Amino acid sequence: MIGNDLVDLKLAAKQSNWQRIGFLDKLFTPKEQGYILNSNNPFETVWLLWSMKESAYKAYLQTHGNRFFAPKKLVCHLISKNTGTVLINNVLFFTESEIGDAFIYTVAFTKNQDYNFLSDCFEFERPDFETQHSQTYQKVLTAFAYKLKLPVAQLKIEKNCQGVPQLFWGEMLLNHAFSLTHHGKFGAFTIAF
Amino acid sequence: MEKEALITALKKIVKPYIQDEEAFENLSENTDFIKDLKINSANLVDVILDVEDTFNIIVDNESMEKMLTVKAALEIITTKLSEK
Numbered sequence: 108m109i110g111n112d113l114v115d116l117k118l119a120a121k122q123s124n125w126q127r128i129g130f131l132d133k134l135f136t137p138k139e140q141g142y143i144l145n146s147n148n149p150f151e152t153v154w155l156l157w158s159m160k161e162s163a164y165k166a167y168l169q170t171h172g173n174r175f176f177a178p179k180k181l182v183c184h185l186i187s188k189n190t191g192t193v194l195i196n197n198v199l200f201f202t203e204s205e206i207g208d209a210f211i212y213t214v215a216f217t218k219n220q221d222y223n224f225l226s227d228c229f230e231f232e233r234p235d236f237e238t239q240h241s242q243t244y245q246k247v248l249t250a251f252a253y254k255l256k257l258p259v260a261q262l263k264i265e266k267n268c269q270g271v272p273q274l275f276w277g278e279m280l281l282n283h284a285f286s287l288t289h290h291g292k293f294g295a296f297t298i299a300f
Numbered sequence: 301m302e303k304e305a306l307i308t309a310l311k312k313i314v315k316p317y318i319q320d321e322e323a324f325e326n327l328s329e330n331t332d333f334i335k336d337l338k339i340n341s342a343n344l345v346d347v348i349l350d351v352e353d354t355f356n357i358i359v360d361n362e363s364m365e366k367m368l369t370v371k372a373a374l375e376i377i378t379t380k381l382s383e384k
Contacts, residue, residue, distance in 0.1 A: 123342050129352070133345045133364070157342060174334075176344055177365040236319050236338060270335055290340070 110166030115291030162215035163193035163200040247296040
């Protein structure tokens with residue numbers, strides 16, 4: 108299981124006010140709020156923890172049924188500045204984050220199997236939803252085509268009923284774990300193999 | 301409050317956060333906040349806080365967990381209003 112999440116920090120500053128009354132209480136456990144309030148850069152820590160939660164939740168959804176909105180059930184623990192764990196209903200995910208000035212990017216994965224993963228972050232020409240969506244799909248399909256030595260035109264991605272994207276070769280479902288994310292000017296994919 | 305009035309109030313709340321105008325125009329009970337309206341998941345908490353402020357109710361964690369669709373939101377708001 109693998110999941111990823113990217114936060115465009117400039118857009119996050121515009122879209123959300125983390126200091127809004129109730130915001131931290133609805134999203135973060137007391138321990139997580141401690142990380143935020145004791146941080147030198149609370150804004151960055153808010154979005155680091157959020158991307159940890161989102162990436163782990165996306166990995167979790169790939170094998171565990173129904174969607175839900177319960178951010179405090181995604182329990183974060185920081186191991187270092189950019190690594191940590193997220194516990195979701197007794198399933199433990201490890202996270203690795205890239206924290207930059209423009210964006211924070213996190214990959215979450217379980218450790219019960221051996222795999223490598225390949226990530227790529229990219230900037231969009233235009234930040235509209237359609238561009239974000241189609242360019243992210245195109246990027247991951249190109250990477251898969253190269254890895255699997257298949258023509259890119261024969262590969263497609265479709266979302267299942269849980270909203271989890273899946274890779275198809277023609278009509279055949281290929282069982283490769285991957286995750287896609289985009290926010291504002293930036294997008295990214297992670298492929299496990 | 302009538303269901304139509306509730307939907308109108310809810311539409312006003314979600315409007316600043318939607319990223320799909322067409323889905324917003326066609327908003328119905330079956331509309332999904334994230335899948336259809338493309339609301340950023342971090343903004344879902346703003347929707348919930350705005351619902352709390354507008355209707356003067358508290359959306360507890362258990363209710364919040366289900367609040368992914370217009371239908372679920374209407375049910376939660378109706379229940380919480382009737383408990384007042």
